[in-house]
Amino acid sequence: MKQITASLPFEWPSRAKILSTVETLVIGTAGGLVFLVAGLPGGLISGSMIAVGIAAIAGRQLSLPPVLTQTVLVLLGISLGSVVSRHLLQQVGAYPLTIGLLALATFCSTFGSSYYLQRIHGWDRTSAFLAGSPGALSQITILAVERGADLPGIAVVQTMRVIILTAALPMVLALAGVAPTAAPSLTTTIASPLDLLELAAASLAMALFLRLIKFPASWMFGAMIASSVLHGAGWVEGGLPDWVRGVALVGIGALIGSRFARMRIKTLAGHLSAALGSFAVAIAVSAIFVGIVALTTQVKFSDVVVAFAPGAMDAMLALALTLHIDPIFVGAHHLSRFVFVTIATPGIVHLFGRTQDDVDD
DSSP: OHHHHHHOSOOOOOHHHHHHHHHHHHHHHHHHHHHHHTTOTTHHHHHHHHHHHHHHHTTOOOOOOHHHHHHHHHHHHHHHHTTOOHHHHGGGGGHHHHHHHHHHHHHHHHHHHHHHHHHHHOOOHHHHHHHHSOSOHHHHHHHHHHTTOOHHHHHHHHHHHHHHHHHHHHHHHHHTTSSOSSOOOSOSSBOOHHHHHHHHHHHHHHHHHHHHTTOTTHHHHHHHHHHHHHHHTTSSOSBOOHHHHHHHHHHHHHHHHGGGGGSOHHHHHHHHHHHHHHHHHHHHHHHHHHHHHHHHSOSOHHHHHHHHSOSOHHHHHHHHHHTTOOHHHHHHHHHHHHHHHHHHHHHHHHHHSOOHHHHHO
């Protein structure tokens, strides 16, 4: 019996991990509710992220287990897919132009941020290029390890960009009058128990399939695709209850904030000015292209801002959900950016970064 038990792949989480998870969720929920009650835009995700981030910086070892993270991403994907309509699908024809401009914006932002890090902060070219690449953090991390780059510095720059964008974008859009200050109801009805079961089964099946073929952000996009098809075809009416969407938003915020738990305060402080300066350059470049798209197309300004924001795919789609911004447009553009970065960054680092001989030395 002992041999059989030892051979099983499943292991119960330790007491420390359970307490860490509970603490993360409690802090995230409290922060999200405070922001929501205060009427701040994107309150659930922003409040949760900021509260967990502050606690993590203060030394609390906060984290969420993979199974909970995956559940949150699936719920987010279902919620995003539930707002699909024929009107949204008819707008796909406008995407090639904006996606092309996004590719150009990504390259310009990457080179601009990396040039800043090299000239102002003295970073080596490889580390600067990897830190300046928006999104695809797992791929960036692998490249950083392979090329002997400054991994802590890259992590700080990448994480700070996501944190600032997630916290600031809702408030900026609300103050500019182009997004609601509170999250509106995205669906008028709650799906029946049978429809919810159908949504869950289809979303999990599609997510597992995308994961099998190594599709990026498979849990979220798989659920989003399945939910989109079911709602777009009229096979399912209604969506998740509001409280379930709220749980997903708090979970995403807590997940982002918990990234600081892996950083030492000394490391964070040492790279803070580089992160803020690099972020400013990336935002300035993105703003130019946002202006071009806003002036030359009929796409909503708020949609363009979130689609072109150089932030993480899951965080930006969560903002699209909570700010009532077109998730199909935002999702298509952030997925495209992920592909650009994944394909182009290794080549850029090979051409412009340190030579492999320098790394080996």
